[in-house]
Amino acid sequence: MTLHLFEAFIITAIAVFSYSAYYYVKYFTRENPLPGPIPLPFIGNLHLFHGDFAAKMLKLQLKYGEIFELYVGNKRNIWLGNANLVEKINNPSTKSNYVIRAVNQGLDEMGVTSKGISFINNLEVWRFNRNFVAQTIMTTAFLKHSVSTIEETFHKMEEFWKKLEMQQKNTVFEFPEWIVRFSTDFTIYTTTGKPTFSMAGYFNKLIKTKDMKIVYPEHELKGTEEFIERLRIWLTSFNFFYLVPPLMRHYIPGVIQYQKYFLKNIDWIDQYLRNFIRIRHEEIKKTPKEQELRADILTLLITAFTDRDTEKIKYVQGRNKPLTEEEIRFIMFEIIGGGIDTSANSFCFITYYICKHPEVKKRMIQEIDSVFGEDRTRKITYEDISKLEYCDAIAKEASRLMPVVPSVFRMASKDDVVAGMKWKAGQTFFVHMHAIQLNPKHWPEPEKFDPDRFMKNSIKKNTLIPFGAGVRMCPGRHLAEMETKALMALVYRNFDVSLVDPDAPLQKVYSLANHCEKLQVYIKPREFTT
Numbered sequence: 001m002t003l004h005l006f007e008a009f010i011i012t013a014i015a016v017f018s019y020s021a022y023y024y025v026k027y028f029t030r031e032n033p034l035p036g037p038i039p040l041p042f043i044g045n046l047h048l049f050h051g052d053f054a055a056k057m058l059k060l061q062l063k064y065g066e067i068f069e070l071y072v073g074n075k076r077n078i079w080l081g082n083a084n085l086v087e088k089i090n091n092p093s094t095k096s097n098y099v100i101r102a103v104n105q106g107l108d109e110m111g112v113t114s115k116g117i118s119f120i121n122n123l124e125v126w127r128f129n130r131n132f133v134a135q136t137i138m139t140t141a142f143l144k145h146s147v148s149t150i151e152e153t154f155h156k157m158e159e160f161w162k163k164l165e166m167q168q169k170n171t172v173f174e175f176p177e178w179i180v181r182f183s184t185d186f187t188i189y190t191t192t193g194k195p196t197f198s199m200a201g202y203f204n205k206l207i208k209t210k211d212m213k214i215v216y217p218e219h220e221l222k223g224t225e226e227f228i229e230r231l232r233i234w235l236t237s238f239n240f241f242y243l244v245p246p247l248m249r250h251y252i253p254g255v256i257q258y259q260k261y262f263l264k265n266i267d268w269i270d271q272y273l274r275n276f277i278r279i280r281h282e283e284i285k286k287t288p289k290e291q292e293l294r295a296d297i298l299t300l301l302i303t304a305f306t307d308r309d310t311e312k313i314k315y316v317q318g319r320n321k322p323l324t325e326e327e328i329r330f331i332m333f334e335i336i337g338g339g340i341d342t343s344a345n346s347f348c349f350i351t352y353y354i355c356k357h358p359e360v361k362k363r364m365i366q367e368i369d370s371v372f373g374e375d376r377t378r379k380i381t382y383e384d385i386s387k388l389e390y391c392d393a394i395a396k397e398a399s400r401l402m403p404v405v406p407s408v409f410r411m412a413s414k415d416d417v418v419a420g421m422k423w424k425a426g427q428t429f430f431v432h433m434h435a436i437q438l439n440p441k442h443w444p445e446p447e448k449f450d451p452d453r454f455m456k457n458s459i460k461k462n463t464l465i466p467f468g469a470g471v472r473m474c475p476g477r478h479l480a481e482m483e484t485k486a487l488m489a490l491v492y493r494n495f496d497v498s499l500v501d502p503d504a505p506l507q508k509v510y511s512l513a514n515h516c517e518k519l520q521v522y523i524k525p526r527e528f529t530t
């Protein structure tokens, strides 16, 4: 028995040694050797990925220069931190070699490469789904309509803020907690036409006076609260599936448990979305044909190619049968999942920079007041928002310094030349937006927060790309930009927001997106002289 064990040990040791020798021979003779941390056999550079992955990548880019390499298992990824290097990858032509993001077993197991939009590899399905989303959320009619939903959602939040400030003077508000709930209630309502109560649920937790608590169906409150939590777990699980090699996920105790937990989380989200679809299906069935249906995204998805389809959406690829429940669910998840955390975190980062720069804040408030005048209650319009040029510059500058999505990856579908080197089809490139946006070759004094950069000068191609670029550029960008500026106007028209600790650094973590971890503020109704 002992002998068998010893033999097994020797065989394993020889196998590991031979594989390692082979691994390093391949590594040291690779084509286009680039600077980067030396990888380890089996895991590549995985041991470097603990903590804030995005912050680490930014450090590596600074250390190794504008182009460096990093290994995930034995797969080499090339990171690009200069706008000129990403020209081909960001080519907007549909004939681009960089339409596919990644071929990755972990993402297959997560179920995102065959359905939906963001990570799908089936280009025909991607085109159909993306086109569907583009024809809804990117239209001016939709954006105009969303302005009033943003305003209604804001008024609810405003009421909660005022009540909390009344309960206790100088209340400390956990800003990210509020804004992610604002974004959740807004996005789910816009997508499904159903109100959710995540702001109300959070308010109920904070308000002490019993009869001031908001009465809503308890299961609804719990459902949305849990959904926010589950969505965050989903974002974290993405890195797990993408980065951790299948061997480890399937066979190493402890890691297997994580995988199971993450897969269960996906099931929970599926079930949550299924419920919305089921209920809306029933409602549509019960609505008489002559009665017009609500025009939320879910309704458009359910009624597409049915006799209830009243929208003039131009469908692609000769599609003529209704979408399946699974198709609807995945498109819905793209909008809800893609929209909530990104927009919320972006607004928190903007707030941080505004509060840190009183001169910027003052000028922004002057602009908001000049557009809305003395009447603080007048409804805001889409046209008002397009006049907020300085607010737009602030949002751009905040997203330059702290992009919510710091990098995106794409895979070459054909052999190609990038950065003056020949690469084989299948090579993965990371467009490192954060590094590009801090590159001193593109931006003088890159660390300085200066919205005026965008008031005076035109921006050089690919130097500011918080929504990505090229064929897979974010289809939610117009909605996100409009939501941001509308919220800036609504918040600062009515409130003075200031940091509890003006010296605190920006606290963020990374899980697929940069996430504002903590931002404590005072929110006081503005005092007006008139």
Ligand code: HEM
Binding pocket: 117, 118, 119, 130, 133, 137, 334, 335, 336, 338, 339, 340, 342, 343, 346, 404, 405, 408, 409, 466, 467, 468, 469, 470, 471, 472, 473, 474, 475, 476, 477, 479, 480
């Ligand atoms: C501040 C808010 C947002 C930021 C910073 C952001 C950023 C991004 C980025 C960087 C990409 C990848 C683009 C590329 O590969 O070049 C992306 C893709 C995407 N975003 Fe957004 N996004 C935001 C809001 C939204 C919203 C509100 C929605 C939906 C309503 C949305 C839906 C999507 C979808 C579906 C994709 C995948 C596109 C594809 O692969 O074809 N995003 N977003």
